[in-house]
Amino acid sequence: ADLAAAVDHLAPDGPSAIAGYSFGAAAAAVVAARHPRVERVVLVAPPVDRFPFAFGPLSSSGVPVSILVGTEDALASPERVEAAVEHLFAVHHIAGAGHSFTRGLGELGRRVLELL
Numbered sequence: 001a002d003l004a005a006a007v008d009h010l011a012p013d014g015p016s017a018i019a020g021y022s023f024g025a026a027a028a029a030v031v032a033a034r035h036p037r038v039e040r041v042v043l044v045a046p047p048v049d050r051f052p053f054a055f056g057p058l059s060s061s062g063v064p065v066s067i068l069v070g071t072e073d074a075l076a077s078p079e080r081v082e083a084a085v086e087h088l089f090a091v092h093h094i095a096g097a098g099h100s101f102t103r104g105l106g107e108l109g110r111r112v113l114e115l116l
Contacts, residue, residue: 002027003031007037017039017040018032018038019112020042022044025044025053026052028041029041029046029053029054029055032063033063040063042066042067042068042112042115044108045075045076045101046067046076048076049075053084055085055089066089066092067092068108069091069093070097070099070101070103071096072097078091
């Protein structure tokens with residue numbers, strides 16, 4: 001509800017793009033699937049084993065989705081994320097990055113800006 005309210009407040013008349021990191025990626029996925037003004041979403045390191053993600057409704061929404069994961073992420077491993085996504089969306093890898101992106105943060109920032 002908070003993210004949807006933020007979209008309404010920040011982009012009351014036009015389209016918006018949103019991004020979510022870790023558990024925030026779950027909120028971003030839900031809002032992107034339901035909010036009429038979200039036109040693009042980037043999910044960063046979604047911990048698919050620890051929280052249910054609504055990839056089916058998100059896929060049905062028609063909103064373009066990009067997913068970024070670190071190759072060394074133990075909470076959102078590329079293999080588990082790719083299996084959960086079931087080829088619905090592209091999963092982009094950040095080499096050497098773990099869940100907190102202490103390595104690869106610059107590349108993560110660049111990729112998020114490109115994808116939004």
